[in-house]
Amino acid sequence: LRPEVGAIREVVVARLPLYIRVLSRLEGEKEIVSSQELGYRLQLSAAQIRKDLSLFGKFGKQGRGYDVSGLLGALRRIMGLDREWAMVLVGVGRLGRAVLDYGRFTRAGFRIVAAFDIDQALVGKRIGGVLIQDVTELGDTVHSKGVRIGIVSAPASQAQGVVDSMVGVGIKAILNYAPVAARVPPGVRLRDIDPVMAAQSITFYLREESPLEELMP
């Protein structure tokens, strides 16, 4: 019996890209990798590695370890990373321009095919090779290019409206750079990209000068 997609916890799916990253680096170095070494590189226990991977298939042989290329290829197919994905971006302010200039999406197989803004001074220009269109053209472009992933780089005050527009035209996965907790309906996935939240989650471990007990109400 195999688990259904919906039954696999999102937190496990969210760390699969780290497996991809680690296995990609290992691919040039060795053919077989143990759960212990994967655990060391991923900062998880070997038992957790075996448990994670068992959700996605029968990988590896008892006492022998995992075939690096085989595991990497299977995980890439399972994650949908064996193809290119088209994305649209809405919000071509300072942040949106930085995202358009950022080369790593393209190298990883994620191509921004169109960008949108309400500012008519930007419409018709190109940034990072991408044409900026009026936001009213979002639906037509998404449909004609078969796009299913959207990047929200609009200001905070407009972000939920942009998310709603994307959902309305059939976008199913959203990367949100705006500093808001945007809401999406069931069936649409959203990931927040927020370096400040990463910073805020790390200071918890730095305030050892004030014991937690003293701060608790």
Add this chain to the structure above:
Amino acid sequence: LRPEVGAIREVVVARLPLYIRVLSRLEGEKEIVSSQELGYRLQLSAAQIRKDLSLFGKFGKQGRGYDVSGLLGALRRIMGLDREWAMVLVGVGRLGRAVLDYGRFTRAGFRIVAAFDIDQALVGKRIGGVLIQDVTELGDTVHSKGVRIGIVSAPASQAQGVVDSMVGVGIKAILNYAPVAARVPPGVRLRDIDPVMAAQSITFYLREESPLEELMP
């Protein structure tokens, strides 16, 4: 009996910034918030909200909900966010410059006090008001300014070396923008900031055309 800091699961700590974000928005709107409404805004069950918060103290009253300002203030203190944090950045290439120009760290109380590079053409210049120093001065600056948080924006090939240098001079928390799974010793915390990994974790849900079972080995 209250849990020790080390016993609180990192995944719970990692989502506390989302509580902070949601409560900050609620603060101007209302005085009391229910676990149901917090759950709706955080996309967690009300039971999960109560469980999360119970780890950090006795918040809220049965049947009455949580005091928004009180909960926000307590969580900010518990997270160490009731003060300013100094950070150093190493690697002033294209990515590092974008980070130095990014205004949100400062607005959230995280101030980059110094930046470092090996490129002598950059040393002595200022970007976003921050002086770029030779990387050999990292230890002196970290000690004299009491810095405990480092940002790694060096190229992938140099990132582990930069992490090791930071750890060597006493940095205890690292935000890693480089596309590598860097290793840190026990007692040092590391967070990867990688929009590509967010994109890679979302395509799993988009490939419904190929049932998971067919892809599994």
